[in-house]
Amino acid sequence: MFRRKRSGQDFAEEIKAHLALEEDELKNEGLSDDEAHRRARSGFGNASVARERFYMKDRVAWLDHLWRDLRYGLRGLRRNPGFTLVAVITLALAVGANTAVFSLLDQALLRTLPVHDPDQLVVLNFAGATDGHWHSEGGSARGHIHEFSYPMYKDLRDRNTVLGGLIAEVQSDVGVTWNNRAEAAPAEMVSGNYFDVLGVQPAMGRLFVASDETAENANPVAVLNFDYWKTHLAEAPIVGQALLINGTPFTVVGISAPGFHSMVFGHLPALYVPITMQPVLEPDWAPLKDHLQYWIDLVGRLKPGVTRTQAEASLNPLFMALRTAEFSILHDQSQKERDAFVSASHLNLESGAQGFSPLRSDVRTPFLIMVVLVVAMAVVNIASLQLVRAATRAREFSIRFSLGATRSQLVRQLLVEGMLVGVAGAGLGLLVAPRALALLIRWMSGRSADDPVFSAALDWRALIFTIAVTFVASVLFSLAPAAQFWNPRLAEALGQQAGTGAGGSLKFRRTCVALQVGFSLLLIIAAGLFMRTIRNLRNVDAGFSTDHILAFRIAPEIAGYPQTAIAPVEQRILDNIAALPGVRGAGATNDPDLSDDDRTGDVLVTGYAPKPNEEFDVELPWVSDHYLQTLGVQLVAGRYFTSADTATSTRVAIVNQIFANHFFGSPGAALGHHMSRPNQANTDAMIVGVVRDVKHTTVRDAMTPMAYTLFAQAIRPAALTFYVRTWQAPDAAINSIRATVAGIDTKLVMSGVGTMNEKIDDTLLFERTIALLAMAFGGLATVLAGIGLYGILAYSTAQRTREIGIRMALGARRGTVVGLIVQETILLAGAAIAVTIPLAIAGSNAVRSQLFGVSIADPAIYGAGVLVIALVAMVAGFIPARRAASVDPAKALRNE
């Protein structure tokens, strides 16, 4: 059937022969030449239809008509430049934004690890209470704790029967010195079987084996990441040589394969060391032998043929046994604790093909909101544009239909037009996409990110997805006019042009425009709520002034400082900076403020009997003696720390009001009492002062109890975040501060330099992202709604020319006529606004937890939104109103 047996030409030839034969015969019968010719032809019926039918019989008619439809479509679009431009731009923005969003989404959520058989990987997490230090990478939620203790890891690894391997990973920042050059670099502490189980190959040398993970401090070997080796070490022949990590020599045994970074999404380690070397990397704590320190992420590889469910069922008895053993060493042996710690605990396996990602759960919500917003915007706008266009073409299609065009022909042509718009929009969108992606990454990374987690590469799958979505939207809604001529009352459509313009299609268009107006208002309100939230959060009273504060972090251990030298050099840095001109004060803490960082724990307080089952966790920063004064935290009772409080003098503490009120009833009563950490020697300190409560974790979180102690009196040295309060703009002081630090030791690395307000902004990522998107799309939607509104008003005004003419002939004044248009505008926009506002309130209620200090029905925001819409409606109504007012009654009536 698809093979042509006969050419069309051959068929035409036969018909020609037939006509000639018939003509001859008719002439023989006595007809004149002309009459014979005419009769032969008429006898044939319609020759061209026959030929046509012959063609259609054997061919896919599509191909034959495609070119014609394409040319016709192009002409149609050119005739309607306004529509074409807006539709293409809408699509382009949607494609650009979508591709960008999906490229990020893909990186964060969808991409599998570049390892052997990623589908066999499972990420371990557990439900159950924890006790002791919890070193979270993030991504842990109630019932899904991703951190395990090292003894637990070894037991699970060695005693299970369902995993082909179980690997451990912890991220840590270290100082790397090679060829006398020191720099801070992220490292990954891994189990000996890490590379083996993942199936990662060496690019050079060898990777770790089980014998690289033997005992604490016994395995000073390192593997370099390929990218780090290439970009930071210039591909030096380093395998077999030693480099210093935190001052300790490690032998580089190999370089990992290009493309591999970590089993954890977002980690970009420079090098890998065995987890047994933890004391060198993180000298300030010792979790390796501790059953109650939860700090390691675990990923397992299922044995072939074992399913996730089977493995989970098999691992849980073992896990419960280990939890029972851990419970036996707990301080609290109550039944309640047993229930929470043992009975309620359960080990879960989740799919690990994409690697473990603490970031994933953090970004999922904003990403999905963005995606839904973008897709909804694109579809609604394209749909409404096509529908508006469809209405104006009702007459055109009715005429073509009654002139003999078949429905399938008309549908085909509409499809071609939809495709043309789709192609143009997608093409332009692909130009926009890289810029949109760059913008998004800047927003996602915040200002202070040193190594962006996301790469700026557009993903081809994202591209295809985007094009598919916009194509479907464009093509689908391009069929809108078809819905109209499927209407049995076709003849009415033809006659509809005259009259008062109250046809059904106009009602439909009005609905569309009202929807757009409503959607714009919704977005404007969303933008307003989040902008207000951001402003409120920025202006929130932290309890101290966050202006004119420069923040940065220095970890002397990275520069190779021995434990005993760390606190002295930190004190020297503080003293030298405080002496700089333009500096009002300098302080430091191991627990940075307002940057989503916590160091909490419980405390024992002398003279206080805890209530049964009391849990009162306290924030426990180690600070410098001038820290509180530098930030400006007000003293309520007692005294501040002074330079007389040194490493060798009596240990002292300052608590805040919440702390004092909880334990002692009033600030004054706290003075002179002693507090200490349970089970930690040398932590006993006397409370010498009480300060005002200030915000600590983030500006959004409630204030918490706090107990400040001195870093100089702490049980071990710590890396500190420095705060310098300046007289002038803090940026101006950066150079002199850098020079001062370099003057003490060029090996000291300052990281995360920025003002405190910038750090606060970094914690407002979600709010900023939503506000930006709502603003951008709200603006776009408003413009589109304006165009739609104008279209409706202009159309109905044109249709009512006759009506207006009659009214004016009967004595209506121009003002009355303009009033007609204004009335229609108000009716349309007003209806949309009235419907949208309850929706907006309901929607805001759903994101209430993300808002701060702003009512979900804030009258100012809603008022401003309505005002913007009203303004747009006025502008949209202006031109049609003026045209209506200038109608000449005599002409208008002659028009028909």
Added chain:
Amino acid sequence: MTTQKNTDDRIALLQGTLDLLILKTLLLGPRHGQGIARSIQRQSEEVFFVDHGSLYLALQRLEDKKWIGARWGVSENNRKARFYSLTAKGHEQLAEKTSEWERLTRAMGLILGGAKSGAEV
């Protein structure tokens, strides 16, 4: 007027009927399209009018089914024309269709004739 009858008296051919008529016409020997049309018209005493467009599509259909064959040749008055002839398969089909048709017309005749006689009683 002419030899042709008034259009109103003509009967449009049913689909399928045309196929049978073509095959029957070709039983007498190879013919070109115009000849077939004329032949059908004449043999039916001008009752049947063959729409020539439909005729050629029917010819094409039969050719596709291999019931008839075709080749280009020259007509008696020296014009180039495409001549159709019956194949073996066409012969079989003609016999089959003819008996089918006869059964049908007999049945129709019984019903129509019976109804008429009933009405006269």
